[in-house]
Amino acid sequence: MNANGITDAVRADFDACLADADEGGALELAVGLVASGVSAEDVLLGLVAPAQVRVGERWASGEWTVAREHAATHVSRLTVDAAAAAAPVSGGSPGQVLVACGDGEWHVLPSHILAEVLRLRGFQVRSLGGSVSPGELLSCVHQTGPDVVALSCTLTFNLPHAHRQIETCRCAGVPVMAGGPGFGPEGTWAYALGADLYAADARDAAEALLRRWPPVRCGRSSVQAAAVEEYAVLVRRRPELLAHLAYVLRDVFPGLRARSDSPSSTDSPGTSGSSDTSVREHEEGTDFLGRLLDSLAAAVFVDDDRVFTGQLAFATAYFSARSVEPRCLVTMTDALADRLHGSPRTLDTLAAGRRSLVTRETDSRRPE
Ligand code: B12
Structure with a gap:
């Protein structure tokens, strides 16, 4: 049993639901955990996120086809929504976060998990989904006036696109929190691109924002001409x-x-x-x-x-x-x-x- 109440047996059951694309079983399991007192945040970060890593390994090793990976990811997405909907939201909104992926980045689930964790912690969250161009991001920033943009990058080859997003936000005067494995170990490349903050996972992100709200602009790009x-x-x-x-x-x-x-x-x-x-x-x-x-x-x-x-x-x-x-x-x-x-x-x-x-x-x- 882990500290968060998610046992190895539960993980194995959830993996089996993903392998069988068993939406009903996955939702029952996740909502059942929340009903039994496990926090939705733990379900998202302790059950769904690690299961997705295993999905990736099975695809990369050739054990699973792309179609099987898509079906499993779909079930994970539904599970995130159901577990988050079954849980109470913390009261009092510290402010507004705009969650986005850079141009070319189609790994939406990581940013969706982040968005749900922040929402559960009481933030007002707007999510733009996958692959957002700098122009689209800028117009959304102007329309909605977020306190911070949370930028997700899973693949390192999208870093130059992420740089354009960070520059766009800097021009609009909005700080950027970066996250996702694409930003490298301890967010090295997030800081190199001028991000103001980095967090390794959604829990760290929520805690860092709650500790020091509102976030401020302090990043500087070290990208050379x-x-x-x-x-x-x-x-x-x-x-x-x-x-x-x-x-x-x-x-x-x-x-x-x-x-x-x-x-x-x-x-x-x-x-x-x-x-x-x-x-x-x-x-x-x-x-x-x-x-x-x-x-x-x-x-x-x-x-x-x-x-x-x-x-x-x-x-x-x-x-x-x-x-x-x-x-x-x-x-x-x-x-x-x-x-x-x-x-x-x-x-x-x-x-x-x-x-x-x-x-x-x-x-x-x-x-x-
Ligand atoms: C599902 C999936 C896809 C789906 C995505 C669908 C969707 N709706 O998200 C699709 C089919 C689109 C896809 C496509 C590709 N994928 Co893919 N994918 C995955 C998989 C299996 C799961 C992703 C996921 O949901 N992870 C779960 C979340 C929770 O992960 P997470 O990053 O840990 O997120 C946490 C933190 O990073 C952080 N975080 C994330 N964003 C942010 C943002 C902020 C601001 C903060 C603070 C924190 C934060 O918080 C999250 C929660 O704690 C991963 C495997 C993996 N290890 O992740 C491969 C993986 C990422 N994919 C991979 C690859 C190669 C690809 C493709 C290039 C494959 C191809 N076409 O040939 C394409 C590229 C598409 C593109 N341009 O974006 C590789 C990347 C390896 C590499 N070094 O390049 C991986 C690692 C698979 C593997 N094991 O090889 N993929």
Whole structure:
């Protein structure tokens, strides 16, 4: 039994509900816990959040399909809503929080859990859901006048977008609290981007806000002009670099062969006689490479190799689980380095990425 009253058996039951997409069972379990005196906050943070981490592991290891992950996440979302609705809300509203995800960030559930925890603690909360552009955020800030914007980032390659959101809020005079694993260990990259506050989870966030309300603007971006310049080069050259990678990796990377016979191939989907499956596989392959390029660009932007090496570690595990030779990632870093001679920071980041891959490869060959 844990301090919050959620036992291992309860966790196992909830995992089984997610595995079976059993909405009824999950809601009964969660609402039952709240009725028996477990706080809704504990249900959200001690039951649903860790179960979602396990969902991610099962998807990443290839045990679950994307469809199964979607179904489980849907049940988790319903569970969050039901548990929160079954609990009393603390009285007295300290003020208003606007919860948002950066552009390109579709991990909404983390921000939704945060929103519900803050609401249960008495804050007035408005939630914007996934992938919000800086323009949309600005207009909502002007319309609703929040005391603080809570910005969620799960994926590190979205950091440059998060920077734009933080800058937008700074221009509007509203402080930003950042959170989510995308902001790095102890929120390192949140502070680098100029966020005013960071919290590791929703409970810490609520407590930090209640301790020092209203939050004030104090953050300062340490993003350097030279880094932004190299980042812009990577963004501008993204299509060309991606086409080159697809060509270089066509024999080793799943799904790329069918549509990468020449580096200048510009066929639109369906015109080369490929089957729907090969078109889809090709798109998935280029999406994957695109995300690796984006994490290289994000690493250059925040001037921290770990953004890139972390993504390479994820890609290595992802490939290994799918019997794809992770060595193709070394080929990828070399192919990019060949094309990016004029970008010294990018070359350093690629070299760090390459070293991390080679070290991991050597370690994996060492006898236990
Ligand atoms: C569900 C899910 C999805 C769903 C999201 C649907 C939804 N409605 O949310 C969908 C299908 C969209 C998705 C897509 C992708 N996903 Co996904 N996803 C997940 C999964 C399984 C669960 C996410 C979740 O709900 N977590 C639970 C919450 C509670 O997590 P949390 O971050 O701990 O949140 C707490 C704190 O971080 C904090 N917090 C969060 N935000 C904020 C904000 C503030 C201000 C504060 C103070 C605190 C705070 O408070 C929260 C509560 O305490 C995770 C696994 C995981 N480990 O999280 C993978 C995971 C995040 N996804 C992953 C990947 C790779 C992807 C894709 C790139 C896959 C793809 N297409 O090939 C895409 C990218 C989409 C995009 N651009 O955003 C990887 C990321 C790995 C990596 N290093 O890149 C993960 C880790 C899976 C894995 N194990 O490999 N995903």
